[in-house]
Each structure stands twice: as C-alpha cells, then as structure tokens.
Amino acid sequence: MTLKEVKIGDSARITQIGGEGALRQHFLDMGIIPGTEITVSKLAPMGDPMELTLHGYELTLRLADAELIQVEAIAEKKTADTKKSEKKRSHHPGLGEGGKFHPKGSGTPLPAGTIMTFALVGNQNSGKTTLFNRLTGSKQHVGNFPGVTVDRKDGAIKGHPDTLITDLPGIYSMSPYTSEEIVSRNFVLNEKPHAIINIVDANNIERNLYLTMQLLELNIPMVVAVNMMDELTSNGGSIDFNEMEMKLGVPVVPISAAKNEGIEELIEHAIHVAYYREPPVIKDFCEKSENGGAVHRCLHGICHLIEDHAEQAGLPIRFAASKVAEGDELIISQLGLDENEKDLMEHVVCQMEKERGLDKSAAIADMRFRFIQKLCDETVIKPKESKEHIRSRQIDKILTGKYTAIPAFIGIMALVFWLTFNVIGAWFQGLLEEGINYITEVVDASLTRANVNDAIHSLIIDGIFTGVGSVLSFLPIIVTLFLFLSLLEDSGYIARVAFVMDKLLRKIGLSGRSIVPLLIGFGCTVPAVMATRTLPSERDRKMTILLTPFMSCTAKLPIYAFFISAFFPRQGGLIMTGLYVLGIIVGIIAAIVYRNTLFRGEPVPFVMELPNYRMPGIRNTAQLLWEKAKDFLQRAFTVILIATIAIWFLQSFDLHLALVENESDSILASISQILAPLMKPAGLGDWRICVSLVSGFIAKESVVSTMKILFGGDVTAFMSPLTAASLLVFSLLYTPCVAAIASIRREYGKKWALIVVVWQCVIAWVAAAAVHLIGILIGK
C-alpha cells in the first residue's frame, strides 16, 4: 500500500520511494528512506496535505506525493528509548583543544595576519541566526519558521577581529533543493572557509546529523554545536558528548544560543580547529560489514577512480565520491570524467544497487541514517515528549483542526486588524496627531510673531509641517501592525498557515509555502519579494512575486486612513477590511490568469517542517519594532521631507519662478495636465490627484502628504465621496513603490519590473473606472 492510504494515527514502515529527480532526493534527505517508521499525525482541514512524524519531527507532505511512497503496515511503532540510565563513563577525546593533535603551541597554524573564515551551517530553524547574533553581537532578525535567512550574512566574532563568520540559509543536505540552499552549498564548496560551525538541533538530532555527515566528507575543520540543550535536558534527555565527539571525529560542544550558554567554549574550539587547520578525524562512515559491504566497496572504489579528477577540480575526494554515487550531475560535470570513466562508475554503482537491493540514492541515504541511528543509540538518551511539543500539539488541535483552522485564521487576522486600526494603533495615532497639531500651532504662531516672509512661512507650515506631520501621525498604526505580524511569525503560526492553506492555494496554481511571502507582503513588498527565495521552484517564485503587489502594504495605510476619516468615518472598519479583501480577490483573479497563461504546470510539492510553537522573544520583538519605527522616521525626515518641499515649490511657483496667486498656474499644474485626461474616466481627472498618485511611486505615504499640501488640509471641499472611493481602489492596486520595483527587478529582471509597473497601473485604472462607473449608475 502507499503512504496516502495509511489512516490517521497509524504507523507504517517505508518500503520503497517513488518519484524522481530533486524531489526524490529531497525525500531521502529528509529521512524518508526505506525502513523508516512513519506515523500519520493528521490531515490539513481541507484533507490535504498530511502531517507525518518521523525521526522525532513533524513533516508535511501532499497526498499526491505520499502516493509515491510505498509502505507496509506495522502493528506498533517502536517507542524511543528514554531509559538507558546506566551509562559507561567515556573518555574525553579533547578534539579542538590544545595538546591533543599536537603539543600546545605547535601544529601547523595559519600564517600570521590571516583572517579566519567560518561558515555557520545547519538545518532550517535550528537557531543559526540566534547563534550568529550571539557570536557577533549583531542584531539580525530571527523567526520561527523554516527559511527566515535567504542569503548569507557576515560578521566578526566578538573579541576576535581576525575572524569572519558567515551565517548561511538553512539546508537539509548538500543536495540543494531551493535557491537559498544553493547559496549555502556554493559558499561551502567554492569559498572554502577555514572552518565550519555546524549547528545541530539537540531535539531533532537524527535528521540534523544527516547534514553533519555530508559536511564531514568535505574534510574542512569543523565544530558541531549542539543547540537547544536546555530544552533537551529539561525534558529528561541527555547526550554523551565525549562518545559523540569520538565517533564523529570533530569537537562537539553543547550550547543554548537563546540562553547564551556554551558560546565561549564553542568559540574556543572553532578558533582552534581553524587556526591549527585540524580537519575531521573520520570521514568514512560506511561499514565494511554492513549489508555485505556493498556501499562501502562502491564508495571506496569510486574514491580511487576519481582521485586525480577531484584534486584537479578542487573537490574533497570522499564528498565527490558520494555525490558521484548519488548521481549528482553538477559534481560529475565538475570532475570532468571521460566516457570510459563514466561507464566504469555506472557499472560500480549498478553492482552496488544490485547487491544492496536499493537504488543508489536510497542506498547512500540509508548508509548515513544507519550510522546516525547507531551513533544516537550509543550516545543520546532521548527526552520524553517535550513540554513545547505537547503544547504545540494542543494548540494545533484548534489552529490546524479540521473544523477550526480556517475560522481560527480568519479570527486571528480580524483580531490583528481590529486591534491595529481600532484599538491600540488608533489610540496612539490620536495622541500623536494632537501632539503634532499642537507643535504646528506653536510654530505657526511663532513665525507670525517673528514676521517671517510669507513664502517661507508657507513652506514651513503648509509644506513641511502639513506634509511630514500627516505622514508621521501614522507611525503608531504601522508599528502596531508590524508587532502583530512579527508575533505571528515568531510564534510558529505562519508555518501552520502554509499547511492549512496549501490546498486552497494549489487551486490558484501556488503552493502553501507561497503564503509566507504573501503574508509578509501585508507588511512591506520588498521583504515579501525577498522571501520568495525560500520557494523551491522558479515557476512558484515568479508567480508569487507577481502577486505580492496585490497584498496591501502598511505604507498604503495612511492613504486609506486619511480618506476613510474624511469621507467614510462611520464605515471605517468595513471599508478598510473591504480594501484588503479586494486586494486579495483581484490577486486571486490575477493568479488564475497567470496559471492559465504565463505559468502553466503544477506547483511544487509541499514538503515542509512544522516547528514547535515558541513564545516570541521580547528582546527580538522590541528590537524589530524599534528598527521599524526608526526606519519610518528616517523615511519621513528624508524622502517625505524632500518630496513635500519639492511639491510645495512646484505648486507655489510658475515656469518663470514667480510666486503664483492661483495654483492652477503653477509648474506642477502645467506638468500634470498631461496626465489628467488619462485619469478622467476613473474619476481621478483632478491634476492634484494625479500629482499625489505620481508622488506615491517614490513612497506611498507621500500620496497623503502631497494631497494635504495641494488641497490645503480639507479635501472634502474639493472631492466627492465617489472620487475618494475610486482613489482608494486605485491606490490599493496601482504600481508598488520604487523600492519594491527595484527588488522585483533584482529578482526577476528589468523587463518584468517594467511589466509589473504597467500591469498594476492598468489593473488599478480598470478597477477604479469600474468603481466610478458603478457609482455614477447608482447615483442616477
């Protein structure tokens, strides 16, 4: 039978893995290999995907992919050995310490003045960025879903200016599956760091060690940092580090990055192995006696056959041999083997497959997991089910429950928006607005008293104070929305949303993983575009990038709030929600169009790990909020300030640089007369509206400040509610700001960035014209 047929709560043993290519390799790397026992925990509310437990962690998989995996039923799953109370006292090998490989002070140290480079490598969500922050003292953002880091980050270890450590995106193996994983693999292979710090999650050690074994094959000095030890020990687990160090042949250091425990010892060992160039003692993990030694003989045979090629290509021999056996095309072409040699390899691998009874990829993965299993049996006392996991299961009963998941998601999002716009954010906004008004009045009175020149007076009060002040008052709302989005992200809920929404998103041609960038898009389009790097297929990436502008970003909030308070104060909540929903609906329609035109084909398989829920760290959240507030203030006093002064100038002077009596004679009016006829069918034919919308291309907040300057405060006297409605819809859908377009250009190319600008403007124009037309018809 197939895995798809296994009932919820039942366990089965994997007998065969179907599928092909990168997906199959990814299955194997995630520990889905023949012989593994697997339990089906639950199905997503819409019946697909399924959640599985294997090797002590949770994985999600679509039913269509589960159908590729053959299993046999087992009566009862083996429970983890939690006793193992009697332990022999093991000897400390002392790897990575002075006086072991060589007498203290001798060895073959790096030349003086060399900057020691380190790569921080580990599985996704294993705490790499938390450790990076501890090691370097930097303040990189950390989150609780797989794939927060999408590119490398560099920094020096605190107190060691001669070091350079690089935080890499999380990877599950050295067979890259997503574009961010390629970043990590290429860094380790091409930049050849002096040492690797491999971070391993103590609570999920079996799967984490799979990557460790491949890293050891690289023959680069390495330290294994076993993270989250505090959680393991508090749940009754423990690890015999001496024994583990002996078996792995590299220093193994217990740490808790979150609690800053063991970091000094880790730094000492890492610097030692890098400085004295101490490579792993053991690189060979295939047992001669295991399954007739088929894998052992195959790998050793290949090692001899490719030795010269590997040296020429600058690849570690053992690593290259494993990859050749697995059939990694990239490595095979790098080796530059001739046809005879390729034939020879193929025969060697075929013989291994025949003797082992498994295909090449499965046989190599099985060899690694067997070693890990043996190592863990001898060195790890598994904890009882952790408090965090029990709590996660209980929370998930509601948040991913069959009947409760979707209502819970809608409820949580509604609560977030209600608290932001009606309670917390709105209250602070009112307070700040009063403060700004008071300061404006004081300055206005002082300028009048000092008899300041009228033009300068107008520039300060009608230009700077009105423009910058109107944008500044939205600071509390934006910070509050970011607070809630960051809490959702840090708690681990966003990964669940991806699980719950996968089936729904698949209907519009996307995978559940796309929900992460799309939700980030409600904050800002720039990081949303970057977050698409976690998606494993180009098709899904491009399609998600094209959809992010439909998610209304926080910079548009001032526009909505400004017009709602002026024209629709009683229906504020309804209109605000309506705008967000409209953005999503138009996005869905666009996705369906894309799926049937530009992006035919199927979305990528949904293979994702579900992390435990965690309490978001106060420090991390507070720091994020402070940074967001600081950035917003910077924008207000740089981009917005310059824009308001420029708008005031263009509005107050004519082409002969003379002060104008009537604004319609100004430079601004002359320029924008060109745009006005084009916008008239959408009800936005007023030149002042056109100018405001154009200024929004620089920064969306600028729309409000420009309007305030051009309309002189009260817009209701110059605009009808219908125009305001068209304007709101146009603002929601038209081109993202220049920063977002620049990030789309970087990810997708100049041509597509330009297409996004034009396409979004066309959609916005059509939607605004429709609103205008409907409004006129109803009005009649």
Add this chain to the structure above:
Amino acid sequence: MNMQWIDILLIILIASSVVAALIFIIKQRRNGKGCCGGCSGCAYRSTCHKKDTK
C-alpha cells in the same frame, strides 16, 4: 522681497536639512541596489547590503 535675518536663517536651516537628507538617501542607495530604506530590522537585509551586513 523684504528679507530679514530670521528668513535667511530659516532658508539656511531648510536647505541644510534637504542636503543632509539627500546625502543620507544617496549613501543608503549606494550601498545596495533596491534597498527600500527599511533595512535595519529586515531579515533580508543582506540581499541589498552585501558589504555592510554586520
């Protein structure tokens, strides 16, 4: 146009603020293509700021 010392002072103040803001924006943009300015708390900062990632 009659100008007093306070007018000149205010013009200098506004002009220097604009210059400072411009320098700030140029410096920020020079660091990375496509930087939105909201980089200090951004998880994807290093994609824009390769050199300045500490």
